[in-house]
Amino acid sequence: xxxxxxxxxxxxxxxxxxxxxxxxxxxxxxxxxxxxxxxxxxxxxxxxxxxxxxxxxxxxxxxxxxxxxxxxxxxxxxxxxxxxxxxxxxxxxxxxxxxxxxxxxxxxxxxxxxxxxxxxxxxxxxxxxxxxxxxxxxxxxxxxxxxxxxxxxxxxxxxxxxxxxxxxxxxxxxxxxxxxxxxxxxxxxxxxxxxxxxxxxxxxxxxxxxxxxxxxxxxxxxxxxxxxxxxxxxxxxxxxxxxxxxxxxxxxxxxxxxxxxxxxxxxxxxxxxxxxxxxxxxxxxxxxx
Amino acid sequence: xxxxxxxxxxxxxxxxxxxxxxxxxxxxxxxxxxxxxxxxxxxxxxxxxxxxxxxxxxxxxxxxxxxxxxxxxxxxxxxxxxxxxxxxxxxxxxxxxxxxxxxxxxxxxxxxxxxxxxxxxxxxxxxxxxxxxxxxxxxxxxxxxxxxxxxxxxxxxxxxxxxxxxxxxxxxxxxxxxxxxxxxxxxxxxxxxxxxxxxxxxxxxxxxxxxxxxxxxxxxxxxxxxxxxxxxxxxxxxxxxxxxxxxxxxxxxxxxxxxxxxxxxxxxxxxxxxxxxxxxxxxxxxxxxxxxxxxxxxxxxxxxxxxxxxxxxxxxxxxxxxxxxxxxxxxxxxxxxxxxxxx
Numbered sequence: 001x002x003x004x005x006x007x008x009x010x011x012x013x014x015x016x017x018x019x020x021x022x023x024x025x026x027x028x029x030x031x032x033x034x035x036x037x038x039x040x041x042x043x044x045x046x047x048x049x050x051x052x053x054x055x056x057x058x059x060x061x062x063x064x065x066x067x068x069x070x071x072x073x074x075x076x077x078x079x080x081x082x083x084x085x086x087x088x089x090x091x092x093x094x095x096x097x098x099x100x101x102x103x104x105x106x107x108x109x110x111x112x113x114x115x116x117x118x119x120x121x122x123x124x125x126x127x128x129x130x131x132x133x134x135x136x137x138x139x140x141x142x143x144x145x146x147x148x149x150x151x152x153x154x155x156x157x158x159x160x161x162x163x164x165x166x167x168x169x170x171x172x173x174x175x176x177x178x179x180x181x182x183x184x185x186x187x188x189x190x191x192x193x194x195x196x197x198x199x200x201x202x203x204x205x206x207x208x209x210x211x212x213x214x215x216x217x218x219x220x221x222x223x224x225x226x227x228x229x230x231x232x233x234x235x236x237x238x239x240x241x242x243x244x245x246x247x248x249x250x251x252x253x254x255x256x257x258x259x260x261x262x263x264x265x266x267x268x269x270x271x272x273x274x275x276x277x278x279x280x281x282x283x284x285x286x287x288x289x
Numbered sequence: 290x291x292x293x294x295x296x297x298x299x300x301x302x303x304x305x306x307x308x309x310x311x312x313x314x315x316x317x318x319x320x321x322x323x324x325x326x327x328x329x330x331x332x333x334x335x336x337x338x339x340x341x342x343x344x345x346x347x348x349x350x351x352x353x354x355x356x357x358x359x360x361x362x363x364x365x366x367x368x369x370x371x372x373x374x375x376x377x378x379x380x381x382x383x384x385x386x387x388x389x390x391x392x393x394x395x396x397x398x399x400x401x402x403x404x405x406x407x408x409x410x411x412x413x414x415x416x417x418x419x420x421x422x423x424x425x426x427x428x429x430x431x432x433x434x435x436x437x438x439x440x441x442x443x444x445x446x447x448x449x450x451x452x453x454x455x456x457x458x459x460x461x462x463x464x465x466x467x468x469x470x471x472x473x474x475x476x477x478x479x480x481x482x483x484x485x486x487x488x489x490x491x492x493x494x495x496x497x498x499x500x501x502x503x504x505x506x507x508x509x510x511x512x513x514x515x516x517x518x519x520x521x522x523x524x525x526x527x528x529x530x531x532x533x534x535x536x537x538x539x540x541x542x543x544x545x546x547x548x549x550x551x552x553x554x555x556x557x558x559x560x561x562x563x564x565x566x567x568x569x570x571x572x573x574x575x576x577x578x579x580x581x582x583x584x585x586x587x588x589x590x591x592x593x594x595x596x597x598x599x600x601x602x603x604x605x606x607x608x609x610x611x612x613x614x615x616x617x618x619x620x621x622x623x624x625x626x627x628x629x630x631x632x
Contacts, residue, residue: 029406033406034406035406035407035409035410037354037409037410083589083593086593087592087593092350092352092405092406093346093352093553093592094592094593094596095406096352096354096406096409097352097545097549097588097589097592098589098592098593100354100542100545101546101585101586101588101589101592102585102589103585104538104542104581104582104584104585105582105585105586105589108578108579108581108582108585109582111578112578112579112582221413221537222417224410225410225413225414225417228407228410228414229414232403232407262421262424262425262432263425265417265421266418266421266422266425269414269417269418269421270418272414273399273414273418276399276402276403276411277399280402280403
């Protein structure tokens with residue numbers, strides 16, 4: 001029994017990380033209908049940036065985040081302004097193909113720079129610290145921290161979207177870009193700010209990914225898929241739903257892995273397909289018509 | 290009835306020219322070496338895959354980044370059918386296509402719940418599910434894969450040369466069948482509907498086209514043909530593993546880049562794209578990962594600044610068209626028309 005409680009707790013905690021993968025993705029889709037296929041590779045890019053920053057400056061992962069997050073936001077702003085804004089329009093193809101090309105470029109660029117060896121960001125004592133809950137059941141400090149940060153990130157995004165002028169601009173542009181432009185908003189700039197915010201979240205996700213597990217240049221696409229599954233399971237348009245989706249995905253994977261190590265990913269995908277089959281709008285949808 | 294008739298035409302759509310090209314390629318075993326045949330067969334496979342992806346994305350608006358699902362499925366079906374059921378390898382190829390088309394039905398039922406962009410990532414997840422299931426199939430080598438036993442290989446033909454010739458001809462025949470299938474589909478009523486969907490989906494819908502039905506048909510036909518090509522590719526490789534059979538780089542990234550660079554939404558585009566891709570690969574192969582990086586960059590540049598690709602530029606400049614797909618409305622003489630209708 002304890003073993004299953006343990007499995008579920010671990011699944012919930014890793015689900016926070018998946019929700020962070022998903023939050024940036026869902027923000028971008030919500031505001032400019034752009035599905036960023038390079039999202040997973042950008043997470044891995046952030047992980048490598050954190051690694052380089054931490055190693056060159058000799059600082060821990062969390063201080064490194066203070067450098068990596070603004071840096072990724074800058075990358076996001078530039079990427080949107082110079083490249084991705086050109087792809088937006090009624091045609092689905094350009095944004096998909098350009099971000100797909102970007103994904104291949106980032107993956108192979110990282111491969112060229114860092115080789116295919118898997119790396120890990122050292123976090124020191126916190127890596128092994130645990131809180132005992134009861135007999136045979138304890139929670140790792142690091143997974144707990146990443147879950148708390150995930151909740152904080154999603155709460156912060158929710159605040160930005162619904163309580164600030166920037167959030168109002170985001171929502172206005174999402175509802176009707178033409179009218180938003182007429183009201184004096186600069187859509188190109190708003191979109192670039194949204195991408196900057198998305199990649200700042202990506203940076204947080206990347207750092208926690210790098211601390212939790214080994215990573216290499218090829219793991220980006222799987223992170224994109226986890227994030228995407230969390231968005232769809234949770235329901236489009238709802239950030240808290242995305243958190244729930246991430247948690248459900250994490251739990252499904254943890255249960256699968258407990259049954260048979262080969263079933264970890266498969267159980268997650270099957271969970272996603274099941275939701276798609278019985279409730280295609282997701283569990284907690286909040287989509288305006 | 291109105292006094293018009295619809296004719297198909299294209300400037301250089303001369304059957305004689307195409308026939309000469311096909312005969313020259315069919316005679317390749319007489320003029321080419323072993324390496325030439327191998328390279329040509331690989332090009333055929335990619336022309337087929339890219340043409341099918343073009344049909345999906347360029348015509349039906351179904352952008353898939355998961356076509357490796359059907360390449361891998363076809364390949365695994367080839368191994369399963371020959372190894373476990375004793376089916377002759379060449380018969381296993383069409384059989385693999387049929388089974389893949391049946392598998393594509395429930396996959397389509399799930400995937401078509403995802404709209405537009407999300408459909409693309411959904412196809413990728415389906416491919417991942419197939420890959421993970423293949424690595425669980427211990428009779429087919431599990432995660433590390435297996436080789437096709439010598440007995441099955443020699444059952445294709447006794448000598449190595451005969452085998453190579455036979456597989457080469459099968460590869461050529463298969464790509465021709467795929468191209469003919471696509472041309473026939475585009476010349477049919479469905480083709481007109483597909484072009485309407487390509488050009489303006491809401492307008493097509495409002496003109497009474499059952500868009501979803503046509504998209505499902507295209508998805509299934511593509512799965513059928515993609516799986517046959519997958520089976521053939523791995524009949525040449527003789528060795529299979531989940532990572533190779535369901536590789537997103539090999540069977541989707543390359544294919545998308547070829548189609549985009551050659552020209553999406555036209556039959557000629559993927560063919561040009563495949564030839565350019567292989568010409569680049571033969572000269573830049575030493576670059577390794579840099580080659581892929583370059584390819585991704587070229588595809589982005591083409592998508593943004595020449596979205597119709599190389600063939601689009603050629604059409605704009607010279608008005609060429611190899612395959613007779615353009616519909617022309619021809620006015621008929623009044624007497625001829627009334628003569629035909631005379632009681």
